[in-house]
Amino acid sequence: MSEHVGSVGSVQCVVLDCPDPRALARFYSGLLGGEVDRPDPRWSLEDEWSTLHTPSGLVLAFQGVGDYRPPRWPDPSAPQQFHLDIGVHDLDAAEARALELGAVSLDDRGGARSWRVYADPVGHPFCLVRE
Structure with missing residues (x-):
């Protein structure tokens, strides 16, 4: 991977907290295509971690959180965090x-x-x- 002058690094993936990592990876696979839980030396696949390598090259990762609380768009008291x-x-x-x-x-x-x-x-x- 090449880095731009002045940059510290490059984005490897976008990580979403969720209650069930594989289920959410499958949802996004249905929307975007790609491969769920493809082996990748950058991280290990575990019960609380799942990935989606999309056809565009973007990698989404899904991290299990026991006390997950979803955002409520457009309610600022529970902000969307990203979209x-x-x-x-x-x-x-x-x-x-x-x-x-x-x-x-x-x-x-x-x-x-x-x-x-x-x-x-x-x-x-x-x-x-x-x-």
């Missing part, structure tokens, strides 16, 4: 698939916007964004 924007060609088809996989719509505004807001099965917000 993913997922580019899609067909917003309606992507929404149908996300809901089939267990996502919950957080968007009650409707209309012809170019993005929609959802929560994954454990409450992390994410957006489907028309490319």
